[in-house]
Amino acid sequence: MDYANMKMDDVIKRINELYKKxxxxxxxxxxxxxxxxxxxxxxxxxxxxxxxxxxxxxLKKKN
Known part of the structure; x- marks a missing residue:
């Protein structure tokens, strides 16, 4: 599987699936x-x- 090109939503979903399992x-x-x-x-x-x-x-400079 090409993990580098997975959408982050799909990565999170799969992480959660594996955690639950x-x-x-x-x-x-x-x-x-x-x-x-x-x-x-x-x-x-x-x-x-x-x-x-x-x-x-x-950064803002102090007066």
């Missing part, structure tokens, strides 16, 4: 690996968005 019946090794890849993709996206927001912030 892990609590109900457990995950196999492939699903555990997928879960980690998707979580990393989500975290990297949040960091990137936050970094982009910080770059647009301008």
């Amino acid at each position: 892990s609590k109900e019946e457990g995950l196999n090794e492939i699903e555990k690996e997928e879960q980690q890849i998707l979580r990393r993709r989500y975290i990297d996206s949040v960091k990137s968005n936050f970094r982009a927001q910080l770059e647009t912030v301008e």
Whole structure:
């Protein structure tokens, strides 16, 4: 599966599906690996968005 090009909504949906399954019946090794890849993709996206927001912030000088 091409995780890098998945829409973020789809990434979050799949993370939640895997979480629910892990609590109900457990995950196999492939699903555990997928879960980690998707979580990393989500975290990297949040960091990137936050970094982009910080770059647009301008400090105001005190008078």
